[in-house]
Amino acid sequence: MKRWVAGLLLIGIAGCSGGCSPPGGGAVLTPESSQAKVDNPPAHTAAEQKAAAKNSVEGQETLTLKGHSDWVLRVSFSPDGKRIVSGSGDKTLKVWDAQTGQETLTLKGHSDAVVSVTFSPDGKRIVSSDGLFLMKFGEIKVWDLSPLDELQRNKVTVAQRKGARAAGKPAAKKAAAIQEAERLAAETSLTLKGHSGPVTSVSFSPDGKRIVSGSRDSSLKVWDIWSLDTSK
Numbered sequence: 001m002k003r004w005v006a007g008l009l010l011i012g013i014a015g016c017s018g019g020c021s022p023p024g025g026g027a028v029l030t031p032e033s034s035q036a037k038v039d040n041p042p043a044h045t046a047a048e049q050k051a052a053a054k055n056s057v058e059g060q061e062t063l064t065l066k067g068h069s070d071w072v073l074r075v076s077f078s079p080d081g082k083r084i085v086s087g088s089g090d091k092t093l094k095v096w097d098a099q100t101g102q103e104t105l106t107l108k109g110h111s112d113a114v115v116s117v118t119f120s121p122d123g124k125r126i127v128s129s130d131g132l133f134l135m136k137f138g139e140i141k142v143w144d145l146s147p148l149d150e151l152q153r154n155k156v157t158v159a160q161r162k163g164a165r166a167a168g169k170p171a172a173k174k175a176a177a178i179q180e181a182e183r184l185a186a187e188t189s190l191t192l193k194g195h196s197g198p199v200t201s202v203s204f205s206p207d208g209k210r211i212v213s214g215s216r217d218s219s220l221k222v223w224d225i226w227s228l229d230t231s232k
Helices: 002-015 031-039 046-057 146-153 158-162 169-187
Strands: 072-077 083-088 092-097 103-108 114-119 125-130 140-144 190-192 199-204 210-215 220-224
Touching (some): 083 125, 092 114, 103 169, 140 210, 146 169
Antiparallel strands (some): 092 103, 114 125, 125 140
């Protein structure tokens, strides 16, 4: 019996010396055919090549915004994507045109680095907070952007203000308009105090009537700004 089984095995091996087909037909995968498949991938279609080209340019830098004199600690887009607000270690906020990269407004009033900024859901206000040091009580400020809206209706920019001396009286008038808008924004801002440490995070409620803040004093506070808003 053993000799009979061994004979069958030898016959089978000899019969497959030139390559055997699997049951039901088909090609046998050999090391050579496998390597050839790897070395010769299928050609990409025109649509695949177009998609690959698009992916290769996604994430491309389109603008560089400069104006702060210290680290930029926080940035945020307005809900409509037309504006950007930034908070810096220079204790200011800056509002930028998101399409052109032009600085449109500088907001001053914080006494420490601005560490959190965000727009209200309607894009008409900004809330910001400051504080980097444990021994300092952080503040929250709410800024009304209606003066900026008036400036943009008149197409006034910070760049025009900076070039006022060289451009003469028309630019000087626009420069004065920007200064007035910045003054109004500072005067109409709301200041919220209550935390016993730096305020590291702020956010509006979906209806824009409340603000929540988080602090290094290990607490969160919710503020009803609707009742404090004198512009409504």
